[in-house]
Amino acid sequence: MSSRQSLPIRRTAVVIGALLIAAGCTVPPKDQAPTTGSQTAPQAETSAATQTDAAAPASSAAAPAAPVPEILGTTVFEPPQVSSMQPTGTVVGQKIESLRSDLLRLQQELSDENDHLQSLRISARQFAGNYHSLKAAMNARLQVGTTRGNPELVAQWNQAQSELQQVGASIAALNTLASEVSGTASLSAFLLESTNTTFELRGAVEEDHRQLAVLEDEVNKTVVVIDRLLNELTDDIARTQNYFANERLNLTAMQVAIDNGEYIGGSLANRAYGVPAPAPAGGAASAVGQRQPLAVIRFDRDNVQYEQALFTVVGAALERRPNAAFDIVAVAPAGGDSARVALNTNRSRRNAETVLRTLTSMGLPADRMTLSATSSPQTQVNEVHVYVR
Secondary structure, X not given: OOHHHHHHHHHHHHHHHHHHHHHHOOOOOOOOOOOOHHHHHHHHHHHHXXXXXXXXXXXXXXXXXXXXXXXXXOOOOOOOOOOOOOOOOOHHHHHHHHHHHHHXXXXXXXXXXXXXXXXXXXXXXXXXXXXXXXXXXXXXXXXXXOOOOOHHHHHHHHHHHHHHHHHHHHHHHXXXXXXXXXXXXXXXXXXXXXXXXXXXXXXXXXXXXXXXHXXXXXXXXXXXXXXXXXXXXXXXXXXXXXXXXXXXHHHHHHHHXXXXXOOOXXXXXXXXXXXXXXXXXXXXHHHOOOOOOOEEEXXXXXXXXXXXXXHHHXXXXXXXXXXXXXXXXXXXXXXXXXXXXXXXXXXXXXXXXXXXXXXXXXXXXHHHEEEEEEEEOOOOOOEEXXXXX
C-alpha cells in the first residue's frame, strides 16, 4: 500500500485515540468518588500524622528533665563514698589503711552534724509556723477591733512569745553546731595534708600510689562538703538572728495593740535606719511655741487613746526620713500658784514618760528619742509635744 493510501487511515487512528483520551479525562458523576487522587491524598496525610505522632514521644523522651532548684535552707550534706582498698603489705600500705580509717571516722562525724542541722531546721520551721499562725490570728482580731486587753488575745500573745523563744533557742544550738563543724573542718585539713605527705614516703609500690590518689580525691571531696556545710550554717545563724530580733520587736508592738484593742502595725524599728541628727544643745523645750510639732497629745481626760494616731504620724515621718529622731516635750500650764505649776509639771512629765515607753514598745530605738519638760502660758491642760528632727 502506498503512503498516500495509508495517510487517511493514520488520521483516523489519531482521531480515535484523541477521543479515547478525552473520554478518560471526563469528570465523573457526582455520586461517584474519584478513584486515584482522592484516595492517595488521605493515605499520605495519615502516614505523615502517624510518623509525627511516633516522633513526638521520641523527642519528648530524649529531652532532659529540667533540674529542680533546691530551696534555701534545705541542703543535705552527704559525704562521698569511700572506696575499698586491698592491703599491699608495705609500710605505705599500712599508712593508707590508717588514713582510710580516719576518713571514715571523719565522714561519720559529718553525717552526725548534718543530721543535727536538719533536725534543728525542722524544729525551727515548725516553731516559726506556729508563731506566724498565732500572729495572723491576733492581727485578724485586731484588724476588726476588739476589747482592750482581751484575755483571749493575751493568751495567744503569750503562746506566740513561747513559740518565738523556741526559735531563739535554736540560735544557741546552731552556734554550738558551728563550733563542732569548725573542729571537723580542721581535722579534714589535717587529714588532707597527711595524705599528701604520704606520697613522699619510701618503700611504696605502684598500687600504693594508685590507692593514695583515690584516697586524696575522696578526702578533697569531703573537705568541700564540710566547707559548704560550715558556710550554710553561718548563713543560717545570721538569718535566724535577724528574724528573731525583728519578730521580737513586732511582738512587742503587738502588745501595745492588744492593750488598746486595735491594730497598730509592725515595729517602727523596721523603718528607722541611718544616723539621726544630734539633739539640740539646750534641749527641745525651747521649740515649744517656735516650731510646728509633729503631734500634740492633750491629756484632758483619763485613758486618752493616742497610740494609733501617734504610730501613724511617727511611721510616716520615718518613711520620709528613715534617719529621723524625735524630741518628746512635756508641756504643763503655767497659770496658777507655784504649787499648782509644780503639780502640773510632774503630771505632764509622767505623761511624756508614758509616751516615750509607748514609742519604745512600738520599736522606736531609744537613741532616737529625747525627753524634756517645760511650761507654757498658752497651754490650758497637760500636753505632750512630739517634734521631729
